Amino acid sequence: MNRVTLTLLGLVTLVVLLAGCAVPAAPAPAPQAAAPTEAAQVAAPTEAPQSEAPAAKGTTYYWIQPLKGHPVHQLTQAAFLTACKAEGMTCEVVGPDEPDIQKTIAAAEQVLAKGDAAGVSFWTGTPAYEDVIKKMEAAGIPVVAPHFKVPEGTWPKNVVIVGADPAVYAENVAKAMCEELKGKTGSVAVTQGSFNTTEDLVAATFTKTMNEVCPDLKVLKAEEEGFDPPKAIAKAVALMQANPDIVGALSTTGGGPTTWAGAQKETGQTIPAVGMDYTRVNLDLVKNGEMWAVVGQPLWDESFTAAQLLKKMSAGESVPYYTQMDAPIITTAEVDQYYKLLDDAEAMMKQ
Numbered sequence: 114m115n116r117v118t119l120t121l122l123g124l125v126t127l128v129v130l131l132a133g134c135a136v137p138a139a140p141a142p143a144p145q146a147a148a149p150t151e152a153a154q155v156a157a158p159t160e161a162p163q164s165e166a167p168a169a170k171g172t173t174y175y176w177i178q179p180l181k182g183h184p185v186h187q188l189t190q191a192a193f194l195t196a197c198k199a200e201g202m203t204c205e206v207v208g209p210d211e212p213d214i215q216k217t218i219a220a221a222e223q224v225l226a227k228g229d230a231a232g233v234s235f236w237t238g239t240p241a242y243e244d245v246i247k248k249m250e251a252a253g254i255p256v257v258a259p260h261f262k263v264p265e266g267t268w269p270k271n272v273v274i275v276g277a278d279p280a281v282y283a284e285n286v287a288k289a290m291c292e293e294l295k296g297k298t299g300s301v302a303v304t305q306g307s308f309n310t311t312e313d314l315v316a317a318t319f320t321k322t323m324n325e326v327c328p329d330l331k332v333l334k335a336e337e338e339g340f341d342p343p344k345a346i347a348k349a350v351a352l353m354q355a356n357p358d359i360v361g362a363l364s365t366t367g368g369g370p371t372t373w374a375g376a377q378k379e380t381g382q383t384i385p386a387v388g389m390d391y392t393r394v395n396l397d398l399v400k401n402g403e404m405w406a407v408v409g410q411p412l413w414d415e416s417f418t419a420a421q422l423l424k425k426m427s428a429g430e431s432v433p434y435y436t437q438m439d440a441p442i443i444t445t446a447e448v449d450q451y452y453k454l455l456d457d458a459e460a461m462m463k464q
Contacts (some may be wrong), residue, residue, distance in 0.1 A: 118189070123148065124326045127203065127212070132319075133382065139462075152357060161192070161235060170231075170253075171228065171229040171230040171231040171232075171254070172203055172229055172231055173204065173205055173227075173229045173230060173231060174202050174203065174204045174205075174230070174231055174232045174233070174234070174420075174423050174424075174427075175204070175205055175206075175207060175230055175232075175233045175234070175419065176189075176190055176193045176194075176204065176205070176206045176207070176208075176223050176233075176234045176416075177207055177208050177217065177220055177221050177224065177233060177234070177236065178190065178206070178207075178208040178217070178235075178236035179208055179209055179211070179212050179213060179214065179216070179217040179236065180208075180209075180210065180211065180212040180340065180342075181206065181207075181208040181209060181210050182210045182367050183340060183367075183458065184229055184365035184367075184392065185368070185390055185392065186236070188412055188413065188416075189236070189259070189260075189360045189413075189415075189416040190413050190416070191413075191416075192412070192413040192416035193206070193234060193416045193417065193419060193420050195204070195417060195418040195460065196418070196419075196420035196421055198422050200420060200421060200424050201429055202420060202424060204421075205367035207219050207220045207223070207224060208236075212307060212340065213311070214239060214241045214242075217242070218241070218242060218244075218245050221233075221235070221242070221245045221246075221249075222245060222248075225245070225249065227256075230249075230252075230254050231254075231420070231423075232254060232255045232256070232257070232421075232423035232424070232426060232427045233249060233254055233255070233256050233257075233420075234256070234257045234258075234259060234416070234419040234420065234423060235256050235257075235258050235259065235272075236259065236261075237258045237261055237313075238266075238307075238309035238310050239309060239310065240259050240267070240309060242251065243269070243432040245266070245415050246268060246269050246271070246272060247269050248405045249269075249271060250269040250270065250271040250272075253271075254271065254436075255271050255273075255426035255427055256268075256269075256271050256272045256273075257272070257273055257274070257275060257419040257422045257423050257426070258272050258273070258274050258411070259274070259276050259415040259416055259418075259419045260275075260276040260311065261274070261276065261309075261310050261411070262274055262276055262277075262278055262279060262309045262310075263313070264304065265434045265435070269307075273422060273426070273432055273433070273434050273435070273436070274434065274436070275415045275418050275419055275422060275435075275436040275438070276410075276415040276436075276437075276438060277286055277342055277409065277410055277411055277415075277438050277439060277440035278315055278437060278440075279311050279314045279315045279439070280315075280318045281440070281460050282315075282408050282410075282440040282442075283314070283315040283316075283317075283318035283319040284319075284322045285323070285442060286319060286363060286387055286406075286442060286450040287318070287319045287322035287323045287326065287327075287409060288322065288324070288326055289406070290327075290361050290363070290387065291323060291326045291327035291330075292384060293385045293405065294327065294330060294360055294361050294385065296302050297329075297330070297360050298329050298330065298332065298358075298360075299330060299331070299358035299359060299360040300331045300332070300333050300356050300358050300359050300360065301323060301330055301331070301332045301333065301359065301360065301361040301362065301363070302333050302336070302349070302352050302353070302356065302361070302363070303316050303319065303320065303332060303333060303334075303335040303336070303364075303365070304334070304335065304336050304337070304338040304348070304349060304352070304360050304362070304363075304365070304366075304369065304373075305335050305337055305338065305364070305365045305366060305460060306337075306338060306339065306340055306364075306365065306366030306367070306368060306369070307337060307339070307340075307366075308338055309336075309361055310336060311365075312365040312366060313335075313438055315361075315363075315365040316335040316365055319332070319363055319365075320332040320335075330360070330361075333352070333356060333359075334391065335365075336348060336352060338364065338366070338368070338369070338372050340366075340368060342368060342372070342375070345368060345371070345372040345375075346372055346375035346376055348372075349362070349372050349373055349375070349376035350375075350376045350379050350380055352376075353380050353382060354380070354437050357369070359382075359384060360384055360385075361384050361385045361386065362376075362384055362385075362386040363386070363387050363388075364386070364387070364388040364389065365389060366388070366389055367388070367389045367390035367392065367395070367410075367412075368388075369386075369387075369388030369389055369396040370386075370388035370390075370394075370397075370398045370399075370403075370404045370407055371388075371391075371394070372387060372399070373404065374386070374398045374403035374404055377403065378403070383404075385405035385406075386404050386405055387404070387405060387406045387407065387408065387442075388404060388407050388408070389407060389408050389410055390407060390408070390409075390410055391407055391409045391410075391443055391451050391455075393452075395407045396448050396451055396452060396455075399443060399444065399445060399448050400445060400448045402445070405444065406442050406443055406444045407443050408440055408441075408442060408443070409439075409440050409441045409442070409443050409451070410440050411439065411440060413421050413436040414438050415438055418436065418438075422436070
């Protein structure tokens with residue numbers, strides 16, 4: 114599997130230009146990632162290839178995603194469309210701008226009704242999508258579900274997954290934060306963008322690991338911060354005011370760095386806080402000392418790879434159920450490497 118580059122906030126404009134349109138067939142190589150992330154790892158042989166149902170006869174590959182206009186989601190869309198361009202695939206992005214499950218299902222039903230789907234990449238964080246995915250299975254449409262790792266057998270047999278293991282990076286964050294807070298007592302806050310499969314697992318694993326390695330610290334019950342920055346900051350501020358002994362914080366969502374940087378600014382209190390995703394704005398917060406670290410979820414890599422896997426599956430090739438990627442912790446010591454990767458990717462896209 115080709116190595117792909119990291120997430121790129123500047124590609125939001127690209128998404129606006131390409132969403133809903135056929136992309137050019139001329140191949141364009143993806144920029145190569147440097148040291149910070151590992152290449153995708155093929156799942157263990159014990160994980161069986163997916164169903165051998167006849168491939169759909171469609172010609173368009175769809176990316177279906179709720180909260181379509183969210184900056185982090187636009188990054189994933191850009192990566193998918195970039196891979197489509199490189200692979201000569203005709204692709205389209207659909208989904209509501211709200212985090213609305215029923216509207217997302219309706220968008221998926223519309224894709225089915227069009228009858229031209231060769232494959233679908235579905236941004237799934239809830240079993241509520243199972244019925245519509247089963248309809249895709251019956252229609253012979255392969256599905257790649259990036260980002261959200263769930264046990265094999267959870268989804269219909271036409272689904273494979275690509276992404277980082279949330280339990281692994283949550284455990285790593287807990288150990289790193291425990292080391293950073295060595296000798297301190299108090300509480301650690303946890304906030305989530307929403308309660309979904311991935312974020313729930315991150316919060317639970319982080320809490321369990323912190324209780325094991327830092328028993329003198331109390332991890333508070335996870336709170337939902339949502340996706341509206343001012344409201345999310347207000348919630349984090351309220352948490353800090355209600356728990357004046359907070360000495361650290363974890364947000365399990367890409368907007369978390371803005372949330373906790375804003376809360377620290379409003380309260381005048383500085384704590385080691387960790388959020389998700391290496392967008393440029395989040396890297397700036399780490400570089401400026403407003404956030405201690407961010408987790409490098411491989412949003413670009415997994416979304417780019419999703420398109421490549423769909424192309425293979427639609428051609429009748431078997432692929433493993435799970436393709437695993439790395440999600441490193443990015444502190445001030447690593448940010449320059451990621452800025453360079455973003456710069457290189459931007460330069461490639463301008464060619």
